Amino acid sequence: MSGRYAFAKGLKELRFLFCQTGEHSSATRSFLTRAYPIMKKNNPTIPIMLREAQGTLPRVYARYGPSTSCFRDEPWDLLANN
Template structure:
């Protein structure tokens, strides 16, 4: 997972949104609990924001240069799938979608 150390080269801010209690957000909560330290250690200058809101659907938002933002919904995704989506966000900047 060498790409994790390069997140701050393309992504300027990373936001995780999820509900504190809903079952739909359980995998997103677990992912943040298990991976936040590693992501922050490898990208110390990258703002990684955790936003909890009752009833919100789990999502990751990535902000790039020039205010470009991309969102990925995390409903029903496992930790491995969330990791893959995060890698896609890192690689997707500058590509046509």
């Protein structure tokens, strides 16, 4: 498997929140359009949820277990550090 967008073994879920039309979410939409197919191909068993809501600021949440999670304002930071 390619190392590109290969998630940590302990990751249970990845959730992206963003606005479907807002300018403040344009980078997130662009990132997901490009990266989602690769992330899903390299991590087929991990749920990757995309949640669109009007006026929502872009955020990403990563769940590692029953009580462990990580929150980032910019999704590419979380993925770049793995």
